[in-house]
Amino acid sequence: MNQAKIPKQRQIIDRKALSGEIAKLVAEKGSTGGTGGGNELRQVIITLLRAALDNGREELARRLADKPSSGHECSGGQAFLVDQIVRLLHDHVTENVYPPGNRTASERLTIMAVGGYGRAEMAPQSDVDIAFLTPSRRTPWCEQVIEAILYFLWDLGLKVGQSSRTLDEMVKMAKSDLTIRTALLEGRYVWGDRDLYDEASRRFFNEVVHGTERQYVSEKLEERNARHKRMGDSRYVVEPNVKDGKGGLRDLHTLYWIGKYIHKVRSAADLIEVGLLTKQEYRSFRRAESFMLAVRCHLHIMTGRAEDRLTFDLQREVATRMNFADRPGKSSVERFMQFYFIQARRVGSLTGVFLAHIDQEFAEKRARKGFFAGFTSRSRMHKGYKISGGKIAAPGDDWFQKDPVRLIEIFQIAESEGLEIHPDTMRQADRDSGLIKGSVQKDPRANALFLDLLSGKNDPETALRWMNDAGVFGKFVPDFGRVNSQMQFDMYHHYTVDEHTIRAIGLLSRIERGELSDDHPRSARLIHRVNSRRAAYVAVLLHDIAKGRGGDHSQLGAEVAKKLCPRFGLDEQETALVSWLVRQHLLMSATAFKRDLSDPKTIADFVVQVQSLERLRHLMILTAVDIRAVGPGTWNSWKGQLLGELYDNAQEHLRLGHVRHGRAERVAAKKEIVAANLGKQSGLIKEYDRIFTDSYWIAEPEDVIARNLIQYSVARGLEEQLSLHCEYDSVRGATLVSVIAADHPGLFYRIAGGIHLAGANIIDARIHTTRNGWAVDNFLVQDPHGNPFQEQSQLERIKKAIGDALANRIELAPQLAKRPLPISRSKAFKIRQRVIFDNKASNRFTVIEVSARDRPALLNRLARTLFENQLVVHSAHITAYGERAADVFYVTDLLGTKITSADRLKTIEESLLEAASDKRQAELESA
CATH class of the missing domain: 1.10.3090 (cca-adding enzyme, domain 2)
Structure with missing residues (x-):
């Protein structure tokens, strides 16, 4: 921003008045050499300038609060404020600390702002990027002045990115380093020897820029693409980085850098003159830039740090600060973010048109030179x-x-x-x-x-x-x-x-x-x-x-x-x-992820709604x-398997008008497949046939049954009271955890607690009790990012944590409460807790769905609450939607019947809501 356009500059900082105060202090206290003059004088000047800096920042913050979208004014004001501080320090050091005396031709110094400071676009916590330039060789006087200025800046609490080079060094380093070249491209005179700055600018464009335009554009676009990839490669990620994200400020800067490098423009407005932007596009450029600069300034002021990521926990406050209000169907934060993405989309559109023009310019230059001069590709x-x-x-x-x-x-x-x-x-x-x-x-x-x-x-x-x-x-x-x-x-x-x-x-x-x-x-x-x-x-x-x-x-x-x-x-x-x-x-996703697909009622109810094969295929x-378009990692093989299982069962029902086989036929068919999987160990089926119930044979996949039978056989042979087996399951994209133990009340919630304590999330659970009183429970688990555990050390950690939980070697509740959520920003959201009972979804079980904020060991607390209410969990289906968890339990009472009493259901609901509440979580964390 042209700093001359910043209104009421002296309300931000009055350099003339401060200069007079410094002169008065020098006259009173005298001045000696060193890094900043006499120590007492130096401290007084630092106190004076720090107060001026704080007052200037407060004034700019107040102006931003009054005009919350004035990004250019705020960022330009920050640069103006720093300019005045730097000028005061330069003058004090060169006049009072290290007066020049009979200065030689080499004892010259210019201070140049580079990077964002050079553009006069600074957020409140931005680094102060300064280049000190000297003539052909550095003299002791130049080094002393530079050192003294830097010590002052550091003592003022400014984060300084600095370089000190001769003109020859500047040219040499700019030729070899893209970052240095870009920083110098935005170089702006701040103070010192103006002739030296002009010479540096001339040499930079003549010796560094000239003839390297194509190379610079190519390297800059490659750098931009790598940055986009790091940031999610979309301008529509819902926690965007205002500075470096796709469609953010850095993309606008890239347009300006390329235009300046090729056409030597002095400001973004000059891009109109050289035909790279129309007047309307430039206005869009300025609007988008001003809005994003304002957002960035708000982020820095709110957090007190150089925060450029618009995270969920900050979005609501920025929306409020920028005067976005709720509207029917749309909250203030959603309206704010919609406006942000409109600007980001506009940046993307400008970028596409701009770069296409640059590409066309280079193509035309190529066509005018060499063998293909005068040749134009044939159009049709x-x-x-x-x-x-x-x-x-x-x-x-x-x-x-x-x-x-x-x-x-x-x-x-x-x-x-x-x-x-x-x-x-x-x-x-x-x-x-x-x-x-x-x-x-x-x-x-x-x-x-x-x-x-x-x-x-x-x-x-x-x-x-x-x-x-x-x-x-x-x-x-x-x-x-x-x-x-x-x-x-x-x-x-x-x-x-x-x-x-x-x-x-x-x-x-x-x-x-x-x-x-x-x-x-x-x-x-x-x-x-x-x-x-x-x-x-x-x-x-x-x-x-x-x-x-x-x-x-x-x-x-x-x-x-x-x-x-x-x-x-x-x-x-x-x-x-x-x-x-x-x-x-x-x-389909709700049925596959929240319902027991081994329950015939689940399939029957789904088919009633779908009604035709054509609808099923499309669905x-x-x-x-x-699901896959929600974002990276949302789709996985486990979800694919569940949807596929639901599709196959529903297709069979729709094609034949019923499920092909009854219960007995389905169990017999499963046993045949399991026998084939077991090979030489197929005798285990006959040995344990009467121990496992029909519901177990129907619920579990054939490969899991085969593993369970082998594990059970080994455990009984060793007379183990507890058998734990963990195995990476590539088909399901998860880790299978099988627990075989003497059944007892509370077993499920303790296993769940142990799994959570090992850092794993349960995505599916099937709980069975054999006819001779053994629990055979199968869990599918993943890490917090949706990936399976594969390393042996990880599998051993899960087994140890479950063993400790079942043997009461650890207190589960306080240990689990200490484990932080992988994404603690979930507290930025208001989650309505709900408990829904469904006695129609299954012929045998009451289905309970609990929706609540996802947090450490939520499943453990819910399972414990069900146990305390004398309910038996037969299967659990766990789904996470970001900050919200939806856990579904198929339960009966201790006698194996559904829960139908209104009073009993009310009591269960209240206790589940209490277990899932934020208040309960806070109590556990403080315990």
């Missing part, structure tokens, strides 16, 4: 568009104005022909997107083109993202525009709603092309067996379309689908299918891409 026409060099372009500036349907057509052609869109044409599309009114939205040709694009067979994801960046997508489908850049304030969803949706469409396209068949074998087959692939793509587009409206987004989205599907050109049958899929898009595909 396609449906009125000009295609050249793999890019499609509008033939004239009024192309879209003549027929706004072309705003849809160009993206459809780009997708079908595998083309990029020319940067000038992207600018036109962005500029003319407002031409899309109701008549275009209803135009049959426009909707046919959009449907072809959406279900394109090349790369619809990229084309739709371009369409979204240009503002065309949200204009053509206003319902999609409403979720544009909309985040969901939780720790489960990694991306904004529009980014999640576009990623899901891309995943569906990749599944159809066979690229993800290893991870999604069923979906890869089913997409080629559905009657309408168009319906599959439209369902993915619309499944979250009604988020942020208040109410159930599935129900509201189903109504939106009924309106939009006929407009897109889907027939009545397709419309009914898409509407049902949107309404029920969470049904399987939609569920897979929806």
Whole structure:
């Protein structure tokens, strides 16, 4: 920011008055040599300047509070404040501490601000990046002055990034180091010898920059891509880094650096003069930059440190400070973050157009030189568009104005022909997107083109993202525009709603092309067996379309689908299918992850809602891409196995009208498969056949049963009272923990506590009691990041922790309370605790679902509460949605019957809510 534009500068700091005070102090106390003059004088000056620095920061913080989006003014003011401090120190040191006397030509010094300080964009806790430049050799006087200034700056509490070089050293190091070159590119004169600064600037551009433009752009973009990868490679991650994240301040800086390096522009505004940005784009540049600078300043002021990550626990407070208010269906923090992502998207759009222009400039320079001078690649026409060099372009500036349907057509052609869109044409599309009114939205040709694009067979994801960046997508489908850049304030969803949706469409396209068949074998087959692939793509587009409206987004989205599907050109049958899929898009995951799939009632109830094989196929595909598009690591093989098991059982029921085999036949069939798995040890089935109940044979997979039988046989042979076995299960993407012990009350909650104490999370639990009184319990566990335990030391740690818990060698409750959540930011969210009883979901069990804030050993506390209420847990299904846990238990009373008494259910509910409460957690932590 031009510091001359900062209003009421002397209210921030009055350098003239401070200079006078320093002169008065020097006159009173005298001055001696050293790192800062006489010690008493030095301390008084430090106290004076520290007060000035604190007062200046308070004034800037007050101004930001009054004008909470004034990022340029606040960041420019911070740089102005530091400038004045540095100038005062320079003058004091050179005049009073080390007066020059008869100064030689080498005893010259200039102070240059570099990096963000050089741009005059500083957040309150930013480093002060300074370059001290001297002529051809450093003299003792220069070194003494530099040392004295630095000691003053450090004593003032400033974090200083400094370099001290001669002009020759500056040139040499800038040539070899990209970071130094970029820092110097933003060099700004602060104080000292102006002629020396001018010489440094001239030599930098003549000797370092000249002739290296292409290399610099290439290296800078490579650096940017590596930074994006570190930060999540999306501008829509829900905890963005304002400075270094994709679509953040550093991306804007990169545009400026490249423009300055190639065209020697002095400010971002000069990018208009050289044709790299239009006036409208520059205004967008400034708006986005000012907003993000303001956010960064708020973060620094709130935390008192150089905090650039907009984490969940800070988002709500920043939203309040920036005057965002709640609206129906949308909280203040969601509105704030939506606005943030709109700016980040704008940065991405500017970046794309800008870099395409730079690329075109270099291509034109190449064409004018050497063997290919005068040669231009041959262009061709396609449906009125000009295609050249793999890019499609509008033939004239009024192309879209003549027929706004072309705003849809160009993206459809780009997708079908595998083309990029020319940067000038992207600018036109962005500029003319407002031409899309109701008549275009209803135009049959426009909707046919959009449907072809959406279900394109090349790369619809990229084309739709371009369409979204240009503002065309949200204009053509206003319902999609409403979720544009909309985040969901939780720790489960990694991306904004529009980014999640576009990623899901891309995943569906990749599944159809066979690229993800290893991870999604069923979906890869089913997409080629559905009657309408168009319906599959439209369902993915619309499944979250009604988020942020208040109410159930599935129900509201189903109504939106009924309106939009006929407009897109889907027939009545397709419309009914898409509407049902949107309404029920969470049904399959909820059933697979929260219900016992070995219970025939679970499958029967699911089939009643699905009703047809066509719906089932589509639901399987939609569920897979929806989960995977949530974010990295959300999809795993365990979820894939559960969904696959549910699909197979439901398909069999729908195809035959019933489950193929009854209970006895299913048990017999299981035993045959287990016998084959056991091979020479198949005699174990006959030996232990009567000990294990039918429910055990039905509930457990064949491979797990085989392992349990071998483990049980060994344990009984050794007369062990406790047998623990831990094994990495590659098929399920988890670790199988099998516990065989003499059954006794409270066994389940103690095992769960031991597993948690070892740092593991339980994702599924099946609890069985043999007819002779032995417990055979199987747990699937993962680490807090969703990965299995594989190392032998990890497996031994789990076994030891379970053994200690069962033998009462440790006190579980206080030990578990000390274990922190892997992500403690969950406290930023308000989680409504709920306990739901369902006596219809199973013929044999009462199903209890507890929803609460995820925390250390929640499952242990809930299981203990069930034990204290004299309930027997037969299976447990544990699901985590970021900060929220949903734990489901299949239980009976001690007599093996369901719990139906209203009073008993009320008592159980109250005790479970108490166990899951934040208050109870706080009590345990303080114990």
